[in-house]
Amino acid sequence: MEKLYKFLKYTFIILWTVFIVAPFLWAISTSFKDFQSVNSKVTYIPWLDFEPTLEGWRVLVKSPARGGVDIVEPYFNSLFVTCTASLISIVLGTLAAYALSRFTFKAGFVRNNDITFFFISQRIMPPIVLSIPFFIFLSTIGLLDSLIGLVVVYIVLLMPIAVWIMVDFFNRVPKELDETALIDGCNPYQAFYKVVLPNSIPGLIVAGMFCIIFGWIDFFFAFILTFTEVQLLPVKVVALNSSITPWWSLSASALISVAPLIIVAFIVERYLSKGNLSGALK
Amino acid sequence: MAKIELSNISHTYNPNDNNPTYALNPFSMTWENGKRYAILGPSGCGKTTMLNIVSGLVKPSKGKILFDENDVTDLITEERNIAQVFQFPVIYNTMTVYDNLAFPLRCRNFSDQKIEERVKSVSDTLRLSSFLKSPARKLTADQKQLISLGRGLVREDVAGVLMDEPLTVIDPDLKFRLRRNLKEINEQYKTTLVYVTHDQNEAMTFADNIIVMDQGEIVQVGLPKDLFEKPRTTFVGYFIGSPAMNLFNSEILSDNSIKFNNDTIKTKTDLSKIKDKNVKLGIRSEFIKIATDQKENIVSVKVTRVEDFGNFKLITGKAGDLEIKSKVEREIPISTEELKLHLPAEKCCIYSNEMLVN
Numbered sequence: 001m002e003k004l005y006k007f008l009k010y011t012f013i014i015l016w017t018v019f020i021v022a023p024f025l026w027a028i029s030t031s032f033k034d035f036q037s038v039n040s041k042v043t044y045i046p047w048l049d050f051e052p053t054l055e056g057w058r059v060l061v062k063s064p065a066r067g068g069v070d071i072v073e074p075y076f077n078s079l080f081v082t083c084t085a086s087l088i089s090i091v092l093g094t095l096a097a098y099a100l101s102r103f104t105f106k107a108g109f110v111r112n113n114d115i116t117f118f119f120i121s122q123r124i125m126p127p128i129v130l131s132i133p134f135f136i137f138l139s140t141i142g143l144l145d146s147l148i149g150l151v152v153v154y155i156v157l158l159m160p161i162a163v164w165i166m167v168d169f170f171n172r173v174p175k176e177l178d179e180t181a182l183i184d185g186c187n188p189y190q191a192f193y194k195v196v197l198p199n200s201i202p203g204l205i206v207a208g209m210f211c212i213i214f215g216w217i218d219f220f221f222a223f224i225l226t227f228t229e230v231q232l233l234p235v236k237v238v239a240l241n242s243s244i245t246p247w248w249s250l251s252a253s254a255l256i257s258v259a260p261l262i263i264v265a266f267i268v269e270r271y272l273s274k275g276n277l278s279g280a281l282k
Numbered sequence: 283m284a285k286i287e288l289s290n291i292s293h294t295y296n297p298n299d300n301n302p303t304y305a306l307n308p309f310s311m312t313w314e315n316g317k318r319y320a321i322l323g324p325s326g327c328g329k330t331t332m333l334n335i336v337s338g339l340v341k342p343s344k345g346k347i348l349f350d351e352n353d354v355t356d357l358i359t360e361e362r363n364i365a366q367v368f369q370f371p372v373i374y375n376t377m378t379v380y381d382n383l384a385f386p387l388r389c390r391n392f393s394d395q396k397i398e399e400r401v402k403s404v405s406d407t408l409r410l411s412s413f414l415k416s417p418a419r420k421l422t423a424d425q426k427q428l429i430s431l432g433r434g435l436v437r438e439d440v441a442g443v444l445m446d447e448p449l450t451v452i453d454p455d456l457k458f459r460l461r462r463n464l465k466e467i468n469e470q471y472k473t474t475l476v477y478v479t480h481d482q483n484e485a486m487t488f489a490d491n492i493i494v495m496d497q498g499e500i501v502q503v504g505l506p507k508d509l510f511e512k513p514r515t516t517f518v519g520y521f522i523g524s525p526a527m528n529l530f531n532s533e534i535l536s537d538n539s540i541k542f543n544n545d546t547i548k549t550k551t552d553l554s555k556i557k558d559k560n561v562k563l564g565i566r567s568e569f570i571k572i573a574t575d576q577k578e579n580i581v582s583v584k585v586t587r588v589e590d591f592g593n594f595k596l597i598t599g600k601a602g603d604l605e606i607k608s609k610v611e612r613e614i615p616i617s618t619e620e621l622k623l624h625l626p627a628e629k630c631c632i633y634s635n636e637m638l639v640n
Binding site: 216 | 304337338358359360363364365366368370372375376377385386389392430433592
């Protein structure tokens with residue numbers, strides 16, 4: 001019985017791993033192929049039996065004038081927009097979350113929970129609802145098709161995530177921790193950044209991870225709020241497609257698009273396994 | 283170290299209601315410099331609220347707090363220079379044990395040398411010296427509580443150290459030792475210690491003065507001996523001592539005697555001024571002994587139960603409807619079912635309207 005259980009367990013894990021990893025392997029092998037190797041019949045070993053070429057990768061860095069597509073600039077645009085928006089969202093979101101967790105607000109019928117829900121409700125709406133208001137808003141203040149404009153929009157999208165995660169996290173940090181810090185001689189600000197914040201690093205990391213993921217993968221707003229001046233990576237990758245699908249450069253660009261997220265995942269995983277997420281007090 | 287004065291303090295958590303319920307009814311109290319106080323009372327009687335008011339975590343609805351004659355009511359916690367230890371260990375997870383203990387001093391810009399000296403002294407007292415370099419989160423629950431305690435004791439100049447049932451999570455043997463340590467620290471540094479507990483033994487062994495509270499009211503302040511022998515209300519008599527004080531419904535017969543079942547009990551209390559004839563007689567089971575050759579204050583009871591507690595025997599008997607408990611030495615053989623017990627007149631407390639008649 002135990003053996004059967006073990007067998008089924010490992011079978012499932014192997015199947016799941018194949019399901020997750022195979023597309024990446026396929027993409028890696030495709031990125032080194034040329035037109036011939038992708039479109040002609042398989043000769044001996046599928047995926048492996050071909051003449052490797054770096055053409056798929058070279059195209060990505062060549063300027064359009066020399067027949068390339070140049071995703072370097074969109075790549076750094078994406079990095080800039082995602083990181084800036086995530087950072088600002090985390091800073092503002094953490095402050096808002098701390099206030100929502102520790103102080104009691106009252107405005108008419110509005111209480112703390114209503115404010116928290118207001119933040120989360122921003123994400124309940126389908127993005128398409130926001131597209132026209134955002135478009136009009138950005139064009140009014142002249143930030144359409146600009147990095148700053150995108151950062152502003154992404155802050156609106158990412159801050160609810162930060163607030164949501166951090167409110168929950170701060171609620172689980174006992175009030176006594178702040179009080180002890182006050183008694184030990186911190187003022188309320190010091191109590192926050194010397195004691196509460198270091199204790200909340202696991203929460204900050206989770207919130208940061210979600211912000212980076214949601215910022216990095218967004219296609220919709222990057223697509224409708226930019227035209228020619230500024231392009232973000234997801235839009236550029238989609239734009240690679242043409243009448244003859246360039247599978248090799250699409251694969252290569254897909255791989256370098258997910259690379260930052262894979263790096264983030266490895267860092268976070270290492271951090272989580274150190275056990276820093278567990279046992280705040282007691 | 284300071285004299286702490288609470289003047290006309292009262293507190294409610296719902297001040298805007300038409301009928302606010304008071305967590306603390308108005309009271310005034312002075313905690314002398316360098317003394318040990320225990321606040322004793324059942325859960326929810328306002329003990330913690332009182333501590334939080336002193337430390338500044340809660341602002342009282344009314345009244346003033348004075349440290350050495352200085353009004354600190356409007357000062358925030360940070361400016362009051364007071365230490366407070368909570369019931370459950372609160373430690374700074376991200377720091378080492380040393381940094382935890384040094385934190386209150388660092389916040390107040392003490393010199394590194396002074397910090398090291400104080401941390402060493404406190405960690406020796408609390409036997410934490412061998413852990414100073416380990417991360418605080420790796421320690422066990424009672425070690426963590428020692429850190430909390432240590433952070434309270436590390437500053438020598440605090441106005442007072444407030445402790446909110448600090449030894450709940452610590453095992454009995456260590457508890458005993460720590461209580462003694464706290465006493466030593468108090469005697470050595472003359473720190474004002476205020477200790478909240480619901481454990482009467484802890485309060486009795488620790489404090490110079492005990493403050494008994496019930497339902498937001500201070501019922502009695504006094505030495506352990508007073509609380510034991512002359513409880514000011516029937517609540518104190520009932521709450522302090524194990525078993526609780528014997529309390530009997532009774533009637534006044536003359537200026538110095540009351541009725542007990544069919545017998546007459548003489549008291550040292552002057553009863554002439556009491557209007558209501560119905561009173562209560564309170565007497566500790568420790569003071570009730572088996573009658574030998576006494577002439578007065580003898581009651582005959584029917585023994586219903588004898589429990590051997592090892593160091594004493596507890597006799598439970600009935601006299602009419604009244605149940606009476608008496609602690610006797612365990613060597614005394616209790617053979618008969620009928621027993622004559624002696625209630626010493628000087629130990630009888632008379633309560634009219636639940637208050638002690640003096």
